[in-house]
Amino acid sequence: MGFFSTLGEIFTILKHVFSQVFERPFTVLYPYEDREHPERTRGRHIHIREKCTACAQCVRACPVVAIRIDKSDRKYEKDAALYFDYTRCIFCGLCVQACRFNALFHTKVVDLSEPERERLHYDPERIETLDRDPLEWRGSRFR
Amino acid sequence: MMQVNWFQILIDWVYGLIFWVYDVVNWIVGIILWVYNWVWGVIFWIWDLVFLNLDFLIKAILFPGLIFVVLALIYTVWFTRKMWGRIQMRRGPFHMGKFGGLQLFADAIKLISKEVIIPDGSRRWMYRILPSILLVIVLLPFAFIPWDATWYIADLSVSLVLVFAFLAAVPILALLIGWISGSKYSLIGGFRAANNQFAAEIPIIMSSVGPALLAGSLSLMAISGAQSSVWYVFLLPINFVTFLVSSVVAVGTFPFDAPVADSEIIFGWRTELSGVYFTLTYFAEFAEQMLYSALMVVLFFGGASGLPFLPGFVNFIIKFLIVMFFFIIVTSSFYRLRQDQITRYCWKYLLPLSMLNIILVLFGLAYIDGLAALVMGG
Amino acid sequence: MSPDILDEAIEIWFGPQHVSAHGWAAKLTLIGDYIVECDPHAGYFHRSAEKVLEFRNFRQGPLVMERLCMLESFLMEYPYVSAVEQIAGLEVPERARIMRTILMEASRIHSLQFWWGQFAAELGLFTMLLWPWVDREYFLDAFEELTGSRHAVSFNTPGGVKYDFTDKFLKKLDRALLRIEERLPKFKDMLLHGPTFRLRTKNVGLFSAEQGLRWGLSGPNIKACGVPMDLRKDKPDSNLAYDLADWEVPTVHNEEHPGQSDAYDRMVQRFLEVETSINIIRQLLPQIPEGPIIDPKARAKANRLPEGEAYGRVEGTRGITSLWLKTTEKAQTAYRAKIRGPCFASYYALKHLVPGSRFADFIVIFGSLDPYPGLWDR
Structure with a gap:
């Protein structure tokens, strides 16, 4: 390694760094912008009670006991109420794969932060409804 | 037999009383006048001081002086962070103000308002006093920077030597x-800082001899x-390069940041500083960087x-920003050298x-x- | 070493609150700037994964495994899945076989990209911390498109895979591969051909192949010594499709010290690993046949396993990761699972490698061996 080849390497590195200054940043301004979430995104769940048959396969499949089922709470013919505990959920997707009646799905809502810990225990009403649309909520509207 | 003239005594007494009262009044008036004159004197003295030295005061406090330097310091930190962000494909600060321009004020307020935790094993009064001395010593040489033919604070015949004496x-x-x-990491970092200097x-002073000659x-x-x-x-390109590299070593930023190497010794000699003391040393580092760019x-x-x-x-400021940009490019391109390698390559x-x-x-x-005439003729 | 030298030694804890020790801790004894003793401590990350595996059924087991090392989640799931498949006698469809292999290699690339950035940050260059991580985002986007999650993918399952390839995923994977191919020369300039990088890593952490094998090192660390020890070639797995591609085990030959490797060689080795992985993926992508992605009987068979024991293993990014699984008759959960992570060996190799080196080189030696805390503690 001669002196001049080392100098050449130094200038190559400086060239790379210098050319980087004029490129666009890669990051997104998160609260104002967001990446596009793909179809299969495993966000919070949504429970469709019309299709539910209270088979409790999702409860069995859950590796961290995050789902609780209440079979006495009936709105339709043979459904059940689901209580989701998002302090425990690891979003593995096993419950959705276990559901044979298409009654449980993931949504694209991935930012679940809440001011209080208790708010992360979703009761049946919250797990049935989507309080905000993941794509409608985002965009440059907030800027 | 003595004839006692009671009337005469009464007259004398009354006279004496009147004179006494007169003297007391004079005395009080004298005190009031003295206070009045003293106050006026002080006011006139300040007036004279201000108006005869108004030029110097404005220079020392406002424009090329303290306030300008501190503001320039803050915006230099902002510029550095923005540029580092660009180089690392990030955005840098953007929340506070336009393009994050107020972010550093927010940071400074946050850092100053943080709790100061002084370790048990430390010398408390030195811990409290040393960071401020550091910042003052780094800010003082800005007095000798000639920003303009008119806008400068002090011009000594040996100011180049004096700057290095401060540093x-x-x-x-x-x-x-x-x-x-009182921490082993801080101790190691302190010795590494001394090693860096x-x-x-010697290279930095040697390379400033050329322009002086x-x-x-x-x-x-x-x-x-x-x-x-x-x-x-254009006359001394190699000299400029040696000055740039050795000033990066002296400041102790990225390629030569062995004194504050965060992956080896947590934050070097600044490990145990917290709150406002950390802020002072943090700004002192950037002020030193600024000072070398200005030099x-x-x-x-x-x-x-x-x-x-x-x-x-x-x-001057445009050129200063360009030189600062060079500084940033150099500081974000190379891996950290070991402290013995730093010494070896500086001396070798x-x-x-x-x-x-x-x-x-x-x-x-x-x-x-004709060279002497070209460079000295001005 | 006479005892009076040891009187001047200082003991320093590298971790667990150190910046670059992300929770682990090693006790170092320093004399001057030299380390004379290194005592790595394990146990700060113990999550009792082996015990947890005894309470999870065979479809939930891979979830535990992939959380041991989030960077190579596709690879980490495989030993468990392979062991379950061996006990249950499941046949993996051809399509799933190739899909698994492609994603495992993609996972290896993105794990190595993470390591480039981490090692550069340990060497003090934050520019190179972020550049490889940006390219890593492309792989994470592809994984998210495929499975719905960036890190905790839960892709492999006994008998096949869970999610089928889509056109969008193939496009994203292709974009990620193009990106890394395009950027590799730049990274080589920044890492391998950088003069300061050579200064820091040449002749640092030097050990021979015999020493490495005695300490139980595997993967790139031992391949950098010139030993072509690779499970993908040595023990071809019938459930993985490495035989369909034409590739060679990459090794590095150190010319100064034949049969030994230093930190620089290990970096070269990891560049070669990435090139090999790209080569394998490029060859396998056109070979994906149509067909099912999971054995139709897999669900029923994996519910209750017969009595038996099996040993699943995979050549991970950091070395051989393996799992021994024992089940009882009609088992719903494992009777006993024993995980062998590659990093325990490379972490405790520090005990022999570090003494005699400078304090600043400790983190370089640690980083070049690439131990992942989650893998030495389980």
Whole structure:
């Protein structure tokens, strides 16, 4: 390694760094912008009670006991109420794969932060409804 | 027999009383006048002081002085962070103000308002006093920077030497802070800071000899004034490179940041500093970086000369930002060197190169006709 | 070493609150700037994964495994899945076989990209911390498109895979591969050809192949010594499709010290690993046949396993990761699972490698061996 080849390497590195200054940043301004979430995104769940048959396969499949089922709470013919505990959920997707009646799905809502810990225990009403649309909520509207 | 003239005594007594009252009144009036004159004197003295030295005061406090330097410091930190963000494909600060311009004020307020945790093993009063001394010592040499032909604070015939004299105290303070914080990491970092200065001080002073020889003066004002026809960076390019590299070593930023290497010794001599003391040392590092950039502009880029239609200090600041940009590019391109490697390469490459430059300058001044007239004529 | 030298030694804890020790801790004994003793401590990350596996059924087991090392989640799932498949006698469809292999290699690339950035940050260059991580985002986007999650993918399952390839995923994977191919020369300039990188890593952490094998090192660390020890070639797995591609085990030959490797060689080795992985993926992508992605009987068979024991293993990014699984008759959960992570060996190799080196080199040696805390503690 001669002196001049080392100098050449130094200038190559400086060239790379210098050319980087004029490129666009890669990051997104998160609260104002967001990446596009793909179809299969495993966000919070949504429970469709019309299709539910209270088979409790999702409860069995859950590796961290995050789902609780209440079979006495009936709105339709043979459904059940689901209580989701998002302090425990690891979003593995096993419950959705276990559901044979298409009654449980993931949504694209991935930012679940809440001011209080208790708010992360979703009761049946919250797990049935989507309080905000993941794509409608985002965009440059907030800027 | 004695004739007692009671009437005469009464008259005398009354006279005496009147004179006494008169004297008391005089005395009180005298006190009031004295206080009045004293107050007026002080006011006039301040008035005279301010108005006879108004020029100097405005310079020292407002424009090239304290407030300007602190604001420039804050925006230099902002510029550095923004540039680092760009180089690392991030955005840098963007929340506070336009383009994140107020972010540093928010950071400073946050850091100052944080709790100060002083370790048990430290010397408390030194822990409290040393960071402020550090910042003051780093800010003082800004007085000698000639921002313009008119806008400068002090112009001494030896200001170049004086700047380096101030900066020589910085690693001693770093070593002291590391020593008194009562942590092994701080101690190691302090010794590494001293090692850095040991490596860099001689090359940096050697490479500032070249411009001083060409200009024939040790005053920064004269050096920058002597470059109106040709900038010394074109005459002494190698000297500029040695000055740049050894100033990066002296500051102790990224390629040579062994004193504060965060992956080896947590934050070096600054590990145990917290709250406002950390803020002071953090700003002191950037102030040192700024100072070296300004010195580079003065020594190699012709100070205030440049575009003729702009005021001199605007030229200076533009050049200062460009040099700062070079600084940032260099600091974000290389891996950290070990402290023994820093010493070895400073003494093995930078010192001979800067010495070679002095010899070249001497021969050039002696044997090239017209060079002295070109560079000194101004 | 006479005992009076040891009187001047200072003991320093590298971790668990150190910046670059992300929770682990090693006790170092320093004399001057040299480390004379290194005592790595394991146990700060113990999550009792082996016990947890005894309470999870065979479809939930891979979830535990992939959380041991989130960077190579596709690879980490495989030993468990392979062991379950061996006990249950499941046949993996051809399509799933190739899909698994492609994603495992993609996972290896993105794990190595993470390591480039981490190692550069340990060496003090934050520019190179972020550049590889940006390219890593492309792989994470592809994984998210495929499975719906960026890190905790839960892709492999006994008998096949869970999610089928889509056109969008193939496009994203292709974009990620193009991106890394395009950027590799730049990274080589920044990492391998950088003068400061060579200064820091040449002849640092030097050990021979015999030593490495005695300490139980595997993967790139031992391949850098010139030993072509690779499970993908040595023990071809019938459920993985490495035989369909034409590739060679990459090794590095150190010319100064034949049969030994230093930190620089290990970096070269990891560049070669990435190139090999890209080569394998490029060859396998056109070979994906149509067909099912999971054995139709897999669900029923994996519910209750017969009595038996099996040993699943995979050549991970950091070395051989393996799992021994024992089940009882009609088992719903494992009777006993024993995980062998590659990083325990490389972490405790520090005990022999570090003494005699400088304090600043400790983190370089640690980083070059690439131990992942989650893998030495389970």
